[in-house]
Amino acid sequence: MTNRSRLIGAGVIAAVMLFAAANARRLSAQNGAATGPKMTEAQMLDLQKQFEDASIAADAAKVSALMSDDAMFVHGSGALQTKAEYINSLTTGQLKVSTYQMNDGKVVFFDGGAVVSGPTDIGLVLPGGAPPRMLHLRVSTVWLAKPTGWQVVLNQGTPIAGPPPAPAH
Amino acid sequence: MTIRNNRLIAIAIAGFIAAIPLLSGRTVAAGGQTSQSSTTQKDLVDLQKKFQDLTVAGDSAGVSALMSDEAIFIHGNGAAQSKAEFLTAMATGQLSFSMYELKDPKVVIFDGGAIVSGLVDIAFKAPAGSLAPPRVLHMRGSSVWVQRPSGWRLILDQDTTLPAPPPPAAAAPAPTPPATQ
Numbered sequence: 001m002t003n004r005s006r007l008i009g010a011g012v013i014a015a016v017m018l019f020a021a022a023n024a025r026r027l028s029a030q031n032g033a034a035t036g037p038k039m040t041e042a043q044m045l046d047l048q049k050q051f052e053d054a055s056i057a058a059d060a061a062k063v064s065a066l067m068s069d070d071a072m073f074v075h076g077s078g079a080l081q082t083k084a085e086y087i088n089s090l091t092t093g094q095l096k097v098s099t100y101q102m103n104d105g106k107v108v109f110f111d112g113g114a115v116v117s118g119p120t121d122i123g124l125v126l127p128g129g130a131p132p133r134m135l136h137l138r139v140s141t142v143w144l145a146k147p148t149g150w151q152v153v154l155n156q157g158t159p160i161a162g163p164p165p166a167p168a169h
Numbered sequence: 170m171t172i173r174n175n176r177l178i179a180i181a182i183a184g185f186i187a188a189i190p191l192l193s194g195r196t197v198a199a200g201g202q203t204s205q206s207s208t209t210q211k212d213l214v215d216l217q218k219k220f221q222d223l224t225v226a227g228d229s230a231g232v233s234a235l236m237s238d239e240a241i242f243i244h245g246n247g248a249a250q251s252k253a254e255f256l257t258a259m260a261t262g263q264l265s266f267s268m269y270e271l272k273d274p275k276v277v278i279f280d281g282g283a284i285v286s287g288l289v290d291i292a293f294k295a296p297a298g299s300l301a302p303p304r305v306l307h308m309r310g311s312s313v314w315v316q317r318p319s320g321w322r323l324i325l326d327q328d329t330t331l332p333a334p335p336p337p338a339a340a341a342p343a344p345t346p347p348a349t350q
Contacts, residue, residue, distance in 0.1 A: 072275070072311070074286070074327075074329055077331075078308065078329045108239045110281070110315040111316070111317075112280050112282070113281070113282065113315075115241065117243070117325070136247075138249060138327075140241070142313055154286070156311050156329060158245065158330070159246075159247055160247030161247055161248075
């Protein structure tokens with residue numbers, strides 16, 4: 001085989017690989033699949049639970065690690081907090097969460113992230129030892145796959161009108 | 170090495186360089202919108218306004234084109250609709266907006282998408298023959314846009330109703346309530 005044949009062969013192989021890689025990426029983006037670190041729905045729901053549990057524990061370091069610096073937290077009241085404000089309210093006790101549990105969460109992946117959304121029970125600890133105030137919200141959390149790991153960039157809760165559905169028997 | 174071989178190598182390198190943008194996914198298919206690197210906050214606020222204006226106009230085709238197939242629309246009462254349900258509600262008149270405006274928008278751009286969030290005023294058209302003024306809702310709305318090869322698509326829209334302002338008689342200063350979930 002001559003040098004020229006080898007070069008042409010290598011060029012053809014490189015071109016085929018480039019074409020295949022480009023097509024795979026385009027198709028992946030069209031299907032809305034994450035092309036970052038691969039995650040399953042179960043893993044995303046587990047990540048969501050980590051964030052909820054860290055919020056209940058007022059674990060500032062864990063919550064901070066799971067939130068993007070530019071994250072927005074929209075409470076069920078419509079109040080908007082930055083990451084720093086949310087963590088500060090947890091650590092100062094202004095916001096004390098006793099229950100934070102998403103039920104029947106749905107995951108929608110997009111290129112580089114995912115939306116986790118579902119009905120969520122939230123219990124807020126009230127001063128004076130009164131029973132926690134239970135809220136039933138529809139919460140959506142937008143997660144991004146960053147080089148440092150998955151982080152929340154938006155968390156928004158909306159109160160669900162009407163009584164919560166009776167538990168299934 | 171002959172001149173011909175050098176030329177082949179040069180062509181191969183040029184081809185590889187030309188393919189880099191394709192591999193990085195930062196190019197947009199013909200007919201798509203601006204690439205993310207050149208998309209400004211104003212572009213995204215304009216895109217949001219386009220979606221809102223099409224919704225008010227009841228333009229199902231226009232709204233459909235701006236929504237991802239797996240989009241979730243969460244209304245101020247916590248009701249969630251799929252794209253198909255949202256479009257059906259528009260087409261049947263079940264959901265008929267007379268106003269849909271965004272104020273004080275905040276835009277967070279991330280790799281592959283953006284969030285447009287702000288104060289939203291929404292009014293619904295009164296039923297035919299009704300003399301009642303349109304019901305206006307004041308909410309905080311967030312829209313998550315993702316960049317697809319065919320253009321920007323809405324993947325999540327969520328609204329949270331804001332508490333009604335106090336009546337004028339009760340406008341005396343009051344302690345700021347803590348932010349609540």
